[in-house]
Amino acid sequence: MRADARKNRDHLLAVAGTAITEEGVDVSLRDIARRADVGLATLLRHFPTREALLEALLHTSFDELTAQAAELETSSAPQDALVSWLRDCVGWTTEYRGVTVLMAAAIEDTESALHASCVTLRAAGARLLARAQAAGVARTDLDGTDLFALIAALAWLGDQPSLAPRADHLFDVVASAILTNPASTHTGRTPPRARS
The missing domain is CATH 1.10.357.10 (Tetracycline Repressor, domain 2)
Structure with a gap:
């Protein structure tokens, strides 16, 4: 994995961890993407489900x-x-x-x-x-x-x-x-x- 792709993935995981801690595992993927300042398609490219x-x-x-x-x-x-x-x-x-x-x-x-x-x-x-x-x-x-x-x-x-x-x-x-x-x-x- 390229360094920039790894950095983006790590950022998404950090944001998702915070969102799940605050709102639980049912927090919407769209909300996680919004918090990470990326589109939903970008999130789903890294994590399809x-x-x-x-x-x-x-x-x-x-x-x-x-x-x-x-x-x-x-x-x-x-x-x-x-x-x-x-x-x-x-x-x-x-x-x-x-x-x-x-x-x-x-x-x-x-x-x-x-x-x-x-x-x-x-x-x-x-x-x-x-x-x-x-x-x-x-x-x-x-x-x-x-x-x-x-x-x-x-x-x-x-x-x-x-x-x-x-x-x-x-x-x-x-x-x-x-x-x-x-x-x-x-x-x-x-x-x-x-x-x-």
Whole structure:
């Protein structure tokens, strides 16, 4: 890709990230193009669909969360690794309003531009969960799909203005329900605050 094309693409992604953070994933592509001071055709030349735009925007975050899971597998106790990663996933999903709905749909749709990234992310969480289960510190009646659904549910709570003040407490409740040793749910980190 030429340098000027890369610069234009990066600009579109930066503008899209801001727009989605402020208005959610349903923000119109026309509005993103207007904010970026380009025509809709220019945006669609780089990103022919909303999912293609979201995949490009979210790909780095998916990769970072997947890499973090791998690092936690070797650097932290199983229960602490699982809760830390779960906390960061929930915090990340609340940055982009509505992204969990798209992720839940994409994981079942092999044609979705987000499918591969979502499957990889779910697998990373499943490995952390399986490690905690093997160590006897997590419930054995959960799997990676359940964990993925819990991330979506916790992120949804953070998106609800009336429930957002309870999001941190409810995260701890859910983490306690996952672990067989609930004393380990608080890792000394402050969970991310939901947007106001």
